[in-house]
Amino acid sequence: MTYPALEVHQLSKRFGGLLAMDAVTFSIPVGSLTALIGPNGAGKTTLFNAVTNLFPPSSGAVRFMGQDMAGLTGARIAELGLVRTFQTARVFPGMTALENVMAGAHRHVRASTALQMLWSPGARREERVMADKAEALLDLIGLRAFRDIAATELPMGAQKNLEVVRALMARPRMLLLDEPAAGLNDSETAELAALLMAIRDSGITIMVVEHNMSLVMGIADQVIVLDAGRVVASGTPAEIQRDPRVIEAYVGQEV
Amino acid sequence: MPDLNGIIQIVIGGLLQGGVFAAVALGFSLVYRVTGVINLAQGAFCVLGAMAMYYFQTIFHWPLPLAVLGAIVSATLFSLLIGASTFVPAVSKLPVSSVLVLTAGLLTFFEGVALVVWGNQPYALPPFSGEAPVSIGSVRVPTQGLWLAAGTLVMIVALWWLLNRTKIGNALRACAENPLAARLMGIDVPRMMLLSFGLAAAIGTLSGILVAPITSLQFDSGRFFTTSGFIAVAIGGLGSFAGSIVGGFLLGVSEQFAAFYVSSLFANTLALLLLLVMLIWRPQGIFSSGPQRRSDVRDDMRIHRPLIRLTTSKAIGFGLAFVVLLAVLPLVQLPSGVLSSLAIAMILFIAVLGLDVLMGYAGQVSLGQAGFMAVGGYAAAILATTYDWSPLAGVLAGIVISVVCALALSLVTGRLRGHYLALATLTFGLLVDSLTVGLVDLTGGPSGLVGIPSFAIGSFEFDTPARMYWLALALSVVLVVILQGGMRSDFGRTLKAVRTDQLAAAALGINVGRVKVVALCISAALASISGSLYAFQFHFLSPEMVATPRSFEMIAMLVLGGEGTLVGGLFGSLVLTLLPTLVQSLALYKTAAEGALLVITFLFLPEGLFGRLAMWIAQIGAPPTPVPPASTPKLADKAS
Numbered sequence: 084m085t086y087p088a089l090e091v092h093q094l095s096k097r098f099g100g101l102l103a104m105d106a107v108t109f110s111i112p113v114g115s116l117t118a119l120i121g122p123n124g125a126g127k128t129t130l131f132n133a134v135t136n137l138f139p140p141s142s143g144a145v146r147f148m149g150q151d152m153a154g155l156t157g158a159r160i161a162e163l164g165l166v167r168t169f170q171t172a173r174v175f176p177g178m179t180a181l182e183n184v185m186a187g188a189h190r191h192v193r194a195s196t197a198l199q200m201l202w203s204p205g206a207r208r209e210e211r212v213m214a215d216k217a218e219a220l221l222d223l224i225g226l227r228a229f230r231d232i233a234a235t236e237l238p239m240g241a242q243k244n245l246e247v248v249r250a251l252m253a254r255p256r257m258l259l260l261d262e263p264a265a266g267l268n269d270s271e272t273a274e275l276a277a278l279l280m281a282i283r284d285s286g287i288t289i290m291v292v293e294h295n296m297s298l299v300m301g302i303a304d305q306v307i308v309l310d311a312g313r314v315v316a317s318g319t320p321a322e323i324q325r326d327p328r329v330i331e332a333y334v335g336q337e338v
Numbered sequence: 339m340p341d342l343n344g345i346i347q348i349v350i351g352g353l354l355q356g357g358v359f360a361a362v363a364l365g366f367s368l369v370y371r372v373t374g375v376i377n378l379a380q381g382a383f384c385v386l387g388a389m390a391m392y393y394f395q396t397i398f399h400w401p402l403p404l405a406v407l408g409a410i411v412s413a414t415l416f417s418l419l420i421g422a423s424t425f426v427p428a429v430s431k432l433p434v435s436s437v438l439v440l441t442a443g444l445l446t447f448f449e450g451v452a453l454v455v456w457g458n459q460p461y462a463l464p465p466f467s468g469e470a471p472v473s474i475g476s477v478r479v480p481t482q483g484l485w486l487a488a489g490t491l492v493m494i495v496a497l498w499w500l501l502n503r504t505k506i507g508n509a510l511r512a513c514a515e516n517p518l519a520a521r522l523m524g525i526d527v528p529r530m531m532l533l534s535f536g537l538a539a540a541i542g543t544l545s546g547i548l549v550a551p552i553t554s555l556q557f558d559s560g561r562f563f564t565t566s567g568f569i570a571v572a573i574g575g576l577g578s579f580a581g582s583i584v585g586g587f588l589l590g591v592s593e594q595f596a597a598f599y600v601s602s603l604f605a606n607t608l609a610l611l612l613l614l615v616m617l618i619w620r621p622q623g624i625f626s627s628g629p630q631r632r633s634d635v636r637d638d639m640r641i642h643r644p645l646i647r648l649t650t651s652k653a654i655g656f657g658l659a660f661v662v663l664l665a666v667l668p669l670v671q672l673p674s675g676v677l678s679s680l681a682i683a684m685i686l687f688i689a690v691l692g693l694d695v696l697m698g699y700a701g702q703v704s705l706g707q708a709g710f711m712a713v714g715g716y717a718a719a720i721l722a723t724t725y726d727w728s729p730l731a732g733v734l735a736g737i738v739i740s741v742v743c744a745l746a747l748s749l750v751t752g753r754l755r756g757h758y759l760a761l762a763t764l765t766f767g768l769l770v771d772s773l774t775v776g777l778v779d780l781t782g783g784p785s786g787l788v789g790i791p792s793f794a795i796g797s798f799e800f801d802t803p804a805r806m807y808w809l810a811l812a813l814s815v816v817l818v819v820i821l822q823g824g825m826r827s828d829f830g831r832t833l834k835a836v837r838t839d840q841l842a843a844a845a846l847g848i849n850v851g852r853v854k855v856v857a858l859c860i861s862a863a864l865a866s867i868s869g870s871l872y873a874f875q876f877h878f879l880s881p882e883m884v885a886t887p888r889s890f891e892m893i894a895m896l897v898l899g900g901e902g903t904l905v906g907g908l909f910g911s912l913v914l915t916l917l918p919t920l921v922q923s924l925a926l927y928k929t930a931a932e933g934a935l936l937v938i939t940f941l942f943l944p945e946g947l948f949g950r951l952a953m954w955i956a957q958i959g960a961p962p963t964p965v966p967p968a969s970t971p972k973l974a975d976k977a978s
Contacts, residue, residue: 135845161847173842175835177902179645185828186835190847192828196856199827200820210827233645253846 356590362567383542450930701837714866900946
């Protein structure tokens with residue numbers, strides 16, 4: 084049988100006395116682009132952290148492509164093909180833009196450390212192939228000319244894009260993107276939307292936390308609305324826009 | 339089995355000793371709470387205080403109260419001056435791990451100063467009130483012990499009062515809990531850091547003055563106080579004042595019992611084992627000090643390091659020229675001793691190379707690199723002398739044992755982060771120190787192991803300094819090429835990712851724990867090779883040749899040469915080994931210079947000597963680097 088890409092069942096997270104996430108349940112079909120929206124403090128990042136076991140959930144279950152994620156480490160989850168980005172751009176300092184992207188390919192490197200150290204032809208060839216691929220990805224976000232510049236010297240928007248393509252370099256089956264548009268201006272946001280749709284069209288399932296309504300409504304197949312740790316609504320963008328509970332959660336805000 | 343009196347005597351001795359440990363531990367906690375850094379120079383304040391006291395009391399013949407006051411004021415002022423110009427600026431601009439290493443440099447610097455002023459003989463100051471001990475019942479206590487107990491008590495009460503009952507105390511605690519919020523509330527955080535540094539210095543100074551008549555001190559006793567105080571604070575709970583005091587007394591008493599029942603040679607060993615158990619069982623100590631400072635997450639931009647990239651042709655060209663230059667050096671008529679020093683510098687470089695993989699690339703501070711040198715050195719030396727193994731087999735066996743030790747250590751450190759990791763490696767180094775001293779039958783004890791043969795491969799003996807130099811040079815070149823192969827590939831990227839952002843690294847599927855273990859094993863193996871060759875070079879090995887000061891020295895070499903550059907360590911090792919040989923009159927100042935160079939390099943030349951050189955070379959004839967765009971470049975046109 085075919086599984087949904089991500090299945091979250093009755094997921095809760097308690098920080099001391101605070102219930103940050105309360106019995107959240109949803110499922111994401113393979114190949115879709117799902118947006119997770121909600122006011123500040125609704126528990127969106129908490130959900131991401133619980134799904135990737137950064138802060139393991141207090142109760143409930145997460146299944147990725149049918150596999151139970153309980154107890155798996157962050158690195159193991161990434162190896163299974165579920166790759167996330169962070170709310171603040173976290174490019175690696177001390178590495179060039181190109182090296183940053185190549186770091187994403189770690190889980191596909193086949194040459195052993197020993198072969199890399201011995202400059203084996205196979206390892207060098209693999210390295211060149213990865214470099215070419217990383218360069219193509221840099222080209223996609225318009226950073227090819229800056230491949231040898233320290234990633235931390237790039238403007239914030241470029242760093243966030245860099246983080247997205249670094250995650251792509253890992254050839255994920257599903258991407259979790261935490262506010263990729265935060266801090267971007269309007270034209271940068273439009274370009275990000277194009278990038279996300281291209282990624283989705285290439286077959287990678289995407290779940291994106293986003294505040295920017297115009298971005299979300301324009302590209303998402305499915306929208307999940309979180310408020311005070313609970314799912315208050317889910318559906319297509321059109322359905323969500325009409326939902327009174329959503330309007331209530333965003334009091335005073337045009338949805 | 340001693341009677342009750344004997345036991346009471348041991349306990350009292352332990353409490354007296356523990357009082358000093360507790361005072362040093364308090365100093366650690368105070369500075370840690372405010373700055374988030376363990377100030378390894380803490381123990382040196384004791385020696386500075388005792389040294390100042392010696393001058394005021396014995397040389398200038400000041401009356402006792404004035405001498406005490408004068409010693410506290412002058413030693414504290416000197417420490418404050420150094421702290422204000424190095425420690426405080428470093429806290430605000432360097433990552434925490436670098437500041438920790440910088441304080442190791444300060445410790446070395448203070449030691450060097452004491453060596454210049456005091457020479458290397460031990461000093462005992464006259465007790466405050468005569469030599470005759472007082473008897474309480476049938477238990478005898480030296481009067482100085484009463485002074486020490488009273489002084490410790492006064493310090494604890496005064497510190498408690500200051501922190502809990504004064505405005506300054508409030509400000510200090512605010513900085514400890516949330517430096518940013520404290521700053522927003524108008525508290526001058528750097529001044530508070532300096533204040534905590536000064537208070538810690540005053541505490542250390544006073545306890546040094548009080549303890550000097552009981553324990554004879556010498557220039558490097560600061561190291562002893564730093565390590566003991568650190569064990570105390572790690573047992574009690576880093577940053578907890580109650581924990582520091584309890585830990586201090588616990589350590590003092592247990593060391594006295596260990597010295598009595600086992601052997602004074604092993605007193606330290608047991609304390610260190612206690613600490614290792616503590617680190618595994620309860621890393622936060624008996625009293626944890628509230629929420630932990632997160633020292634493992636990315637340190638904002640402070641972790642930023644300039645990129646140094648040489649084009650392949652330049653790297654090969656300059657590299658070959660440099661290797662040829664080094665290779666023909668022994669053919670030139672060199673002043674006597676220089677060739678041996680070159681061989682030693684080259685041998686030490688191999689260990690520094692390992693340290694660079696661990697510290698420079700993977701960002702894991704190790705204060706115990708000499709411990710692995712000792713393991714490799716003693717393994718090879720003992721196998722070659724006592725068991726008639728061939729030197730080469732001895733070296734290989736040393737590597738195996740070192741890697742096994744590294745794996746065992748990583749069982750401990752795997753659960754530890756930030757400071758605790760550095761401290762666990764320090765503990766390992768100290769443990770090896772105490773074992774090399776204590777296992778007399780195996781290692782020859784403090785007087786060392788003699789009659790080590792020359793290194794040989796088959797029947798070819800490396801029995802001249804030139805041959806050892808070429809051997810070490812050839813080995814270094816091979817190792818640098820191998821490591822560079824790894825560093826420019828996925829292996830290097832994972833190390834750097836782990837150094838700068840462990841969370842983001844894990845999110846990409848990088849097994850952070852495994853990467854750290856591999857780095858530690860590589861570093862241990864290289865240190866082991868270096869230690870073995872070191873023993874073969876000298877035909878002799880004693881504990882102090884591969885003791886903890888050597889770890890600090892190698893860190894200085896690495897930082898001076900340039901972290902994360904592989905080749906940089908050679909520059910540091912050449913400078914610090916050759917300078918004292920070339921200019922004999924400077925030998926006395928070597929320790930002070932080592933410490934000062936480490937501190938100055940961190941503050942003003944973070945890329946190191948080699949890093950700076952490489953940046954110049956990179957600029958020769960290079961096209962201008964593209965300037966990063968002010969905003970995100972346009973995404974390339976694509977069909978969507």
